[in-house]
Amino acid sequence: DGTTIDDLIDLKMNEVSLRVMNDPELHRFEMERIFARTWLLLGHDTEIPKPGDFVVRDMGEDQVIVARSRDGGIHVSLNVCPHRGMKVCTAEAGNTQVHRCIYHGWAFRPDGDFIGAPIEKEQMHGNKRTKSELGLKKARVHLYGGLIFATWNIEGPSFDEFLxxxxxxxxxxxxxxxxxxxxxxxxxxxxxxxxxxxxxxxxxxxxxxxxxxxxxxxxxxxxxxxxxxxxxxxxxxxxxxxxxxxxxxxxxxxxxxxxxxxxxxxxxxxxxxxxxxxxxxxxxxxxxxxxxxxxxxxxxxxxxxxxxxxxxxxxxxxxxxxxxxxxxxxxxxxxxxxxxxxxxxxxxxxxxxxxxxxxxxxxxxxxxxxxxxxxxxxxxxxxxxxxxxxxxxxxxxxxxxxxxxxxxxxxxxxxxxxxxxxxxxxxxxxxxxxxxxxxxxxxxxxxxxxxx
Ligand code: FES
Incomplete structure (x- = not known):
């Protein structure tokens, strides 16, 4: 509405407007400028010890799947199906090698890669995108003492720089x-x-x-x-x-x-x-x-x-x-x-x-x-x-x-x-x-x- 962040945070007087605590527009900017850019804590690697183990967590208002793949790596993928936007994973935690979307059946590996669709010949007709372009959106992951951190800022500061x-x-x-x-x-x-x-x-x-x-x-x-x-x-x-x-x-x-x-x-x-x-x-x-x-x-x-x-x-x-x-x-x-x-x-x-x-x-x-x-x-x-x-x-x-x-x-x-x-x-x-x-x-x- 024309208000700037300097109107809300007075750097000279060291004051913060109480309005910052309840403002829908500011909240949307926070999700974009803070939660979509900084490193965020999502859990601990002892929660998902076996290949296929996963938990569903949040990066701000974005829900993500935190999963361990067959090679032992930990991956964080946006829990949004690229087909029509359905949640790919509707459970809070579990173990699977295939996350299958319940809407039309597109399937993804624990690392977020696209596997395929049930009626592949028809669903993939058109060939405008390769399979590698149909995976879930992936976040950058860092383990710190087993704590799982992730960020959408792929080219941004390293985790050590962040700390x-x-x-x-x-x-x-x-x-x-x-x-x-x-x-x-x-x-x-x-x-x-x-x-x-x-x-x-x-x-x-x-x-x-x-x-x-x-x-x-x-x-x-x-x-x-x-x-x-x-x-x-x-x-x-x-x-x-x-x-x-x-x-x-x-x-x-x-x-x-x-x-x-x-x-x-x-x-x-x-x-x-x-x-x-x-x-x-x-x-x-x-x-x-x-x-x-x-x-x-x-x-x-x-x-x-x-x-x-x-x-x-x-x-x-x-x-x-x-x-x-x-x-x-x-x-x-x-x-x-x-x-x-x-x-x-x-x-x-x-x-x-x-x-x-x-x-x-x-x-x-x-x-x-x-x-x-x-x-x-x-x-x-x-x-x-x-x-x-x-x-x-x-x-x-x-x-x-x-x-x-x-x-x-x-x-x-x-x-x-x-x-x-x-x-x-x-x-x-x-x-x-x-x-x-x-x-x-x-x-x-x-x-x-x-x-x-
Ligand atoms: Fe996921 Fe269609 S929305 S397969």
Missing amino acids: GDSKFYFDQLFCRTDSGLELLGPPQRFMIPANWKIGSEQSASDGFHTLTLHRSLMEGGVMGGTPESIYDNAPGMYGVDVSCTEGHSLRCLEAAQTFKMFSNVSFEGKTTEERLHLLPPPGITPELIPQLFKNLSPEQVDMLATIPPQVGGMFPNVLVLFIFAPRTDGGSSGALALHTYIPRGPDHFEFVNYIFAEKDAPEQVKRDMLQNSIQQAGTSGIIEQDDADTWPQIMRNTKGPMSRSITLKYQALHGHEKPEGWPGGGLLYPGFTKDDTQWNWWLNYHRLMSAS
Whole structure:
């Protein structure tokens, strides 16, 4: 309607119009300029271990088939039949070597190639196209620690370029052991009546909301702080916020400082290995510790042992949670979960919760990781039910003409400051949590939405 992205995002005042959270035209542009161009998380390779295994997932509003072919490769193809536009695959998951469209019977391999049609002589009459031109539209695929990413931007930045400086940090969670991660069961899924950006910009390491919205974590004695004075005494709010120009972000926090149950742990004079044994990162058992040194750099292992990334986001729509929690045998197993916020029109998104453990971890640790992830970050988890209540109420406020004129204020901006001896790159914000990482998320959104 003539409104530009600069009318909606005020780069000088660091403000965003509430209107961006509910606008059909803007939503269409987001699908084209963001979801059709960036790398998107679609699942994990342990979901489809055998040739022919497939799951159906979403790249923005486009549905895709994620399938393993006979040669073991993973392929992502648009779930739209090139004949008349029917969904080729109507199941959510399964195993087949032939995806046959139920409308007129055209058939495709797991890699998206066209096989043939049932009455081939008649249906292929005309010879205007070869069989190789009749396959499903294919996305570019990259596996990162077994996580399946894909993009329609075939000639665009590589996945490593997309991760940028955040790779140093994300490697510590996803690429640290020999056998890698295992997805524990199919992802949990539920619909939220809110725009995808409400969840996603919060994922860009919004620390302040933890203190207020999730204060039950302090009141219940999980995180440090006291029920009487959570704002004055909030050790979990101190750390180093990290973000990179690609819009990803992480909050690196000392576990002993963040969680009450570890408050008597002291790292004084301890080596990296001793610290890993004293307070193992979630999912890491003593037997797996040597693998950390093999797969990560000494700086990465030291950070994982001391001040690991505990929460963050991958642009555009992924939340990363790496949570410490007590294990049933007295150790620490914690939780490792990823959420994706899949757009379903401008006013809904589908919340997908992937739960992980190390493939080589003992079964009991996997069970604990599953239980912790569900209890904390699942559909009824103590963390996510707070957010699932708040996001729709923000959405409710996007409808009135006065409410739509309100701007969101990014107030707590302090600027980049590298702590002495910090081994990782990116834009760094040490001390009490800030708004910088969230504002950087909007800067990347603005950059992509402004691109021709
Ligand atoms: Fe798929 Fe016709 S629409 S075969």
